[in-house]
Amino acid sequence: MGRLLIVNGSPRVPHSHSKQIAELFQTFWGGEVSKYNVTAKKHAGICEQIGTYTDLLFVFPLYVDGLPVTLMHFLKEMENHPVSPKPVVHLIINCGFLEPEQNRVACDMVHLFCKQNGYPFGSSLWIGSGEAILETPFAYFVKRKLKKMATSITTGKPVQQMVTMPLPKRAFLKESTKYWIRYGEKNGVTKQQMETMEIESVGI
Structure with missing residues (x-):
């Protein structure tokens, strides 16, 4: 079991949908885990430690079809603090649109960052239908996808998933x-x- 760092990229921490999703994910993760909120603005210190983790999970909301500026600042700091070895990067993106495909561009942005900076890219989960999904019976679908993602990270077999309210x-x-x-x-x-x-x- 590897060491996982969960980075919450939401500007709305601690009352964010991303925080709820990250906490749900942790119920399926059996290994060591650390958490960091990008609003803490202590990026340099955590970026210097990233090489000690096997996996890095970004959890964040879609902002104007892209990344929140808070997360972009964090990625810039990662770029300024290269590490070796590099953890595998994974994503959970949530959006208010019914269509989870709306998250594609944001995923591509992080994928490009990984390619340019030598980080292996692993699993991703695109969540549609906004915050309300976790307060409905459809929350089961999200939990099932999160469990599958946790397993994929553990086994090193990446999966790309989408989920929304049917x-x-x-x-x-x-x-x-x-x-x-x-x-x-x-x-x-x-x-x-x-x-x-x-x-x-x-x-x-």
Whole structure:
């Protein structure tokens, strides 16, 4: 069993969907694991230690069809601190679109980074349908994929997977709207605020 470093690339740590996914993944991982949040901004120290891990797992949300800027800063620091040996890089990307294929470009960006910097690329999991999926019976599908991914990392046999809610798009839009309205109410934010730029200053 190898040593795994999980890097949460979400700017919303500690209240992020990525954190929930990473914690679920850990329930299927039987080896040694360390965690790092990119919001900690102590990149140099952790990047110097990356060579002591066999595997590196990035968990992050899709941002404008690409990577969050917080994660891009971390990758730049990795580039500035080359290590040997290099761990195998794995990805879990989550997006608010129903279609998990929307994560393809972000995956390609990390794959290119690995190619340019000599990191082997391993498994990836693209998750669609947003945060609500973990609060529905469909969470089972995510857990099943996470378990398969943990096994693939352990065995060194990469897998590329996708998962989303098996719903028609119209039904998904209806239910996701209800979810965000409830989420806003829970945090004291109205539907009207969420429809304006005021939401940027609320920080839910």
